[in-house]
Amino acid sequence: MKQAGIYIEMENNRVKDTSLGMITLAARADVFLYALVLDGVDDSTRQNLAEYGINTIVDMPLADDPQIRRNPAVRAGAIADAARELKLDTIFGLSTAEGKDIIPRVAAMMDVPLVMDCLDVNLEKNIARTSQYSGKVMADIQLTGSVIIFGIRPNAVQPVPAPAQAQTITLTLDTTVPANLSLLSWDDGEDGGRISLAEADIIIAGGRGLKNKENFSLIFECAGKMNAAVGASRVAVDEGWVPYACQVGQTGEKVSPQVYIACGISGSIQHFAGMKTAKMIIAVNKDENAAIMAHCDYHVQGDLFEILPELIKQL
Ligand SMILES: Cc1cc2nc3c(=O)[nH]c(=O)nc-3n(C[C@H](O)[C@H](O)[C@H](O)COP(=O)(O)OP(=O)(O)OC[C@H]3O[C@@H](n4cnc5c(N)ncnc54)[C@H](O)[C@@H]3O)c2cc1C
Known part of the structure; x- marks a missing residue:
């Protein structure tokens, strides 16, 4: 059985619906699903993830210090460590602003193949469907390797509940901030607070x-x-x-x-x-x-x- 880790994006302490859609997409295959959570797991997060079919919630709490919590290299390093520790063969993330910052870093750190902006994934055959040349053609791209990574276009798949018994484990991470990358500041952008375009219904x-x-x-x-x-x-x-x-x-x-x-x-x-x-x-x-x-x-x-x-x- 495949072992897939899903990088869960949160907003206001809630699992984003687009992350739940990714779980639905992955769960179509015969797969054991890990939710990789860096932003804290409370009871409602636990229930929410179990309701959509997660088998194990991996709580990897990062320190509140923005230099650690917001640093993309630290976050990517945590996902890569979890993938090695849990012996994952597949990692899913979103092609959101956050996902685009993190997921390709994970691929580079692990030296494994990645396809971003996938509209669909056939996990049995490791094939991603993407839109190419300004949408003129659809391409099916097959990935090979011991670990492969898919970045899913937000809203490509609507979340469908599929309740599972989820257990929670905690992983302690190496959160050393790399010497060559430090976070100078963080703000929510000029239209902060508005609904994200990529994720809007x-x-x-x-x-x-x-x-x-x-x-x-x-x-x-x-x-x-x-x-x-x-x-x-x-x-x-x-x-x-x-x-x-x-x-x-x-x-x-x-x-x-x-x-x-x-x-x-x-x-x-x-x-x-x-x-x-x-x-x-x-x-x-x-x-x-x-x-x-x-x-x-x-x-x-x-x-x-x-x-x-x-x-x-x-x-
Ligand atoms: C390499 C390249 C990349 C590009 N990338 C993008 C891209 O990412 N996104 C993008 O959008 N474009 C992109 N463009 C530009 C694209 O070719 C068009 O020029 C652009 O999309 C046209 O924008 P528009 O529809 O707002 O304007 P127009 O084509 O001028 O259309 C305006 C429309 O408004 C209607 N209209 C006017 N007044 C009213 C009214 N009062 N009530 C109702 N309807 C009204 C008109 O009937 C018309 O249909 C790219 C172009 C190139 C060459």
């Missing part, structure tokens, strides 16, 4: 049709009412209406939300490259011939300056 995005920065407040207001994240086309970012972190597309964030609402966005191939795996796409556009109108599940043809205020009112 709902995204509402704006493009050139918004016309200026002030009008983007319509998008932010809708997002607030729907508990959604705010996305944007590259035009909106290049114009300075929203930060680069909001850009969706080939050269921006790749997202797979349940619902993607594109307002005043034409639907260029470069934009589609970042959001075509959304489960439902809704377009708001005044041009019935805009590319996005032919490639969405629902569209509202009309002026977004009439439609968005009405949507806000209804919400």
Whole structure:
């Protein structure tokens, strides 16, 4: 039986839903599942992980000192140590901002193969499905090696409960901060506190049709009412209406939300490259011939300056 470790990301002391989705993905195979937790295991974390099918929770508490807790080299070293100690053959992490910082470091430290941004994984055959060349082709990539690592696109798989009896073990880690890497500061970014684009269930995005920065407040207001994240086309970012972190597309964030609402966005191939795996796409556009109108599940043809205020009112 395979032995897989899942690097669990937490937010506000809760296991992120996207981490639970990873467990569901891994549990499709005949596999013994370890949850690798660096941010503390309380009762609700324990219950939550057991409910989704974890067999053993590995509590690896890091010291509160941000120099240790937030240092990506320390976190990656902890995962690599756990993988060796537990003799894992597979490691799962997320292709989130945090995952992208940690998981490739683990691969480098262990000198093992890695595929990031996987949309699906066949664990029996060690095959990862990824989107390539701006979404024009899907590639199945087979990994070989004694240990392999998959970085999963957030929301690629919805979490499904599959209760298991989870035991908890504690691993004591070597948390020596490497001499060549020290953390100077930590903040939550200019849009700190907002919902992460990569992990959001709902995204509402704006493009050139918004016309200026002030009008983007319509998008932010809708997002607030729907508990959604705010996305944007590259035009909106290049114009300075929203930060680069909001850009969706080939050269921006790749997202797979349940619902993607594109307002005043034409639907260029470069934009589609970042959001075509959304489960439902809704377009708001005044041009019935805009590319996005032919490639969405629902569209509202009309002026977004009439439609968005009405949507806000209804919400
Ligand atoms: C190498 C490369 C990489 C790129 N990477 C990206 C990327 O990552 N992400 C990305 O988005 N783009 C990317 N682009 C740019 C891309 O080609 C398009 O230029 C861009 O996506 C267009 O943005 P837009 O849809 O906001 O603007 P437009 O194409 O100008 O579309 C604006 C839309 O708004 C509609 N509209 C206008 N007014 C209203 C109104 N009042 N109500 C309703 N609808 C209205 C119009 O009908 C139109 O369809 C890239 C380009 C290149 C060459």
